[in-house]
Amino acid sequence: MKFTTPVSIEPQEPKIDHHSKIFLAGSCFVENIGNKFNYFKFDNKCNPFGILYHPFSIRDLITRAISGSQFSAEEVFFHNERWHCYAVHSSLSDPDRDRLLSRLNEELALTGKYLKTATHIILTPGTSWIYRRVDNNDPVANCHKLLQSNFNKEISGISDIEEAVNAMIVKIREINISANIIFTVSPVRHIKDGLVENQLSKSSLFVAVHHVLAYHKLTSYFPSYEIMMDELRDYRFYAEDMLHPSPTGVNFIWDKFAGSWLSAEAGIMLKKIDIIQKGLSHRPFHKDSRAHKKFLDDLQGKISNVKVSYPHLHFKLNT
Numbered sequence: 390m391k392f393t394t395p396v397s398i399e400p401q402e403p404k405i406d407h408h409s410k411i412f413l414a415g416s417c418f419v420e421n422i423g424n425k426f427n428y429f430k431f432d433n434k435c436n437p438f439g440i441l442y443h444p445f446s447i448r449d450l451i452t453r454a455i456s457g458s459q460f461s462a463e464e465v466f467f468h469n470e471r472w473h474c475y476a477v478h479s480s481l482s483d484p485d486r487d488r489l490l491s492r493l494n495e496e497l498a499l500t501g502k503y504l505k506t507a508t509h510i511i512l513t514p515g516t517s518w519i520y521r522r523v524d525n526n527d528p529v530a531n532c533h534k535l536l537q538s539n540f541n542k543e544i545s546g547i548s549d550i551e552e553a554v555n556a557m558i559v560k561i562r563e564i565n566i567s568a569n570i571i572f573t574v575s576p577v578r579h580i581k582d583g584l585v586e587n588q589l590s591k592s593s594l595f596v597a598v599h600h601v602l603a604y605h606k607l608t609s610y611f612p613s614y615e616i617m618m619d620e621l622r623d624y625r626f627y628a629e630d631m632l633h634p635s636p637t638g639v640n641f642i643w644d645k646f647a648g649s650w651l652s653a654e655a656g657i658m659l660k661k662i663d664i665i666q667k668g669l670s671h672r673p674f675h676k677d678s679r680a681h682k683k684f685l686d687d688l689q690g691k692i693s694n695v696k697v698s699y700p701h702l703h704f705k706l707n708t
Contacts, residue, residue, distance in 0.1 A: 394619045396612050398645055403569060404652035405509055407431060407699050412503055414451070415513030416442050416575035418613065421639045422511065422646065429662050430702045434503045437496045439478020439531075442515040442579075444553040444594070445545070446530035448560075449476060454500035455560050460493045462486070468533060475522070475529040482533065505564045509650075512557060513613075514598075515575035517545045517590040518582050544590060550597035558605050570608045571650075572598045576617035576642070578632045611649070613642050658695070665691050665704055 405411065411426055411433040413419045423435030441447050452458075453476075465474050471482040472489045483489035504510070519528050520540040532540060558570055574594045579587050591614065602608045617626070617634060624631060626638035634642065647656065668688040673681040685706065692704045 396616045396620050398649045401609055401649050405650050406652040406655040407658055409508040410506055411509045412507040413511045414441060414447050416440060416515030416577060418575040418577050419513040425643045428666060429659050437500050439480045441530055443519045444514045444550050445519060445528045447512055448553040448557050451557050452560050454497050455504060455564055457501060460490055465489055473533040478531050479533050507568045509569050511571045513573050513575050514594050515577060516579050517550060517593040519543060519545055547593050547597050550593055551601050554598055554601040571611055573611040574614040576614045576634055611646060616642050616645055661695055
C-alpha cells in the first residue's frame with residue numbers, strides 16, 4: 390500500500406559535484422540547503438545579503454552585484470541603535486554606519502565575482518507579498534521592525550513577478566552563459582498573511598516561474614514546495630512552529646535534490662564526508678587515551694583518502 394503521493398523528479402544535467410560552484414539566494418529554506426552544501430564540503434555561497442523572500446529583492450541584489458552599483462550613505466538609516474539597509478536582511482545591520490556600508494559593498498563585489506564562475510545558481514522566492522515604503526513607494530527586502538505605518542503591503546501581480554524572474558536570468562547571462570539556474574518555491578508557509586493569502590502568494594510564484602523558465606535554456610525547477618505539501622503531508626515533518634520543515638523534512642527534500650542533481654561520484658563522497666564530519670564532532674571522555682589516539686589516526690586516514698581526489702577540501706581535526 391502507498392501512504393504518500395511521491396513527487397516524480399527527473400535526473401538533471403549538468404550534475405553537481407565537488408568541483409562545482411553553487412550560488413544560493415532566497416528564503417530561509419535556501420539556507421537549509423546551503424547548510425547541507427556546507428556540511429558536505431561543496432563550494433557554495435549562500436544568501437550573502439541574508440534571507441530574501443520576494444523576487445524583487447532577489448532580482449535587485451543580483452542586479453547590483455553584477456552591475457557593481459555600490460550602496461551609498463543615503464541608503465542606510467539608524468533605528469534601535471543599529472544602522473540598517475532596506476535592501477538586505479537585518480542580520481547584516483551594524484552599530485557602525487561606515488562598517489555596514491563597507492561590508493555591504495565588499496559583499497557586492499564578492500557576489501558579482503562568484504556569479505561569474507558559478508556552475509549552478511539556486512534561487513528560492515518565498516512570497517508574492519511585498520512591503521513598500523510610504524514615503525517613496527520603493528519595495529523593501531526587510532522592514533527591520535519599523536512600525537507598520539511606514540509601509541504599504543500589497544501582493545505582486547503575476548506579470549510583475551515574471552518580469553523580475555526574467556530579469557534575474559537575463560542579468561546572470563550577461564556574465565555567465567553556462568550556469569544552470571535552478572528555481573524552487575520555498576516550502577515555508579507565510580501564514581501571518583493568512584492561509585488563503587499564502588496559497589494565493591505561492592500560486593503566483595508558481596505560475597510566473599514556470600512561464601518564464603519555458604523561454605530560457607539551462608534553467609530548471611525543483612519542486613521543494615510540492616514535496617512538502619504532497620509527499621510529506623503530515624505535521625510530523627514540520628518544526629514546532631508548524632510552518633518550517635523539520636530536520637527530517639529538510640533531510641528528505643535534500644535527498645530528493647541530491648538524487649536528481651548530484652553526480653554518482655558526489656553521492657559516494659557524501660557518505661565518506663558524513664563519516665568524517667561525525668567523527669570530527671565526536672567528543673571523547675579521555676582525550677589522552679590510546680583508544681582516542683587510534684580514533685584520530687583512523688579519522689586522519691579517512692581525511693587523507695578524500696583529499697587524494699579532492700585536495701581543495703579542508704577538514705579541521707581537533708587533536
